[in-house]
Amino acid sequence: MVSAFRPDTLQEALAILHEHRVIPFAGGTDLMVQRRRGSGLLPTFEYPVLFIGHLDELKEVRSGDGKVRIGSVCPYSFLLGDERVPWSFKRVLIQIASPAIRNRGTVGGNIVNASPAGDTLPYLYAFDAEALVQKWDAQRLIHVRDLVTGPGQTALTPGELLTAVIIPQVPFNRFFYKKVGSRKANSCSKLSFLGIALVEDGVVLDVRMCFGAVAPTVVRDRKIEEELVGKEVGKMGDMIPGIVRTYESLIKPIEDQRCTIRYRKEISFRLLEHFLGTVLVL
Known part of the structure; x- marks a missing residue:
C-alpha cells in the first residue's frame, strides 16, 4: 500500500512538504524504475508520494528579459512543441529516450534525479541555467551546477521543491x-x-x-x-x-x-x- 497526497495548488503542495516527509512525483520515469520490485508487485516508497505533475502552476513557460523560464513538471514532448523554448534545447530534448518517456519525463525530474548521465544537464550547465527552489514561506535561485552535488545528490533542503528552470539566452553561432x-x-x-x-x-x-x-x-x-x-x-x-x-x-x-x-x-x-x-x- 502506497500512501499519497494530491494537492490542488502549488501552495498546498509546499504546505504538505513543510508538514510531512514525502517524495515528490512528477512524471515518475526515474522513480518507478528505481523502486520497482518485479512483475506483479507494487513499487516500494519509503515515504508517502506527493503528486505534482498535474499542477498547472508548474507547467508554465515564459520568455522575456533575455531568459526562458520553464516549469519544472513540463514534459519534454510539451516543450518540443513550444516556440518559446530555444531550438538548441530542443536538439537535446528530442534525443531523450522514446516518445513514451518524453510524454512523461520532465526537466525538473531530470535535474533532481542528479544522474551523471542526465540528458539535460550538459546543456543547463553550458547555459548557466538557474533553478527556482521554493518552500512554503520562502524561495531562492541557485545555479543548476550548484544544485546537483553528486550522483543522486542535490542541495535541496527538507521542505524545498524545484519549481522552475531559468535558461539565459546566450548569444552563440x-x-x-x-x-x-x-x-x-x-x-x-x-x-x-x-x-x-x-x-x-x-x-x-x-x-x-x-x-x-x-x-x-x-x-x-x-x-x-x-x-x-x-x-x-x-x-x-x-x-x-x-x-x-x-x-x-x-x-x-x-x-x-x-x-x-x-x-x-x-x-x-x-x-x-x-x-x-x-x-x-x-
Missing part, C-alpha cells in the same frame, strides 16, 4: 551536441558532449564545453574556456593536444554495463577534438 548510446531510440547515455561558441571574424569571443556521464557531475572547466577566448580559430590546431591533456585529469568515468572507462575517455576526447578543430572553424 556555433553549436554541437552529441549523445553516445547503444542505439538511437530509448537509449541511456554512455556519454555526451555539448559545445557552444560565439566566433566573429575568426576570433573566439565565448566558448563553453560540457561533458556528461564521464564524472560524478557534468564536467565543465571555465579556466580552459577563458584561455580560448580571444584566440583565432584558424590557429586552434596547435592548442588542441594540450587542451585534451588538461581534460584527461577531469574526465573520470566509471565502468558499467553500458561501456568501459577506456571507451568513455576515448570518445570524449574525439568529440572535444571535433568541436575545437572542425565546428569552431566552420
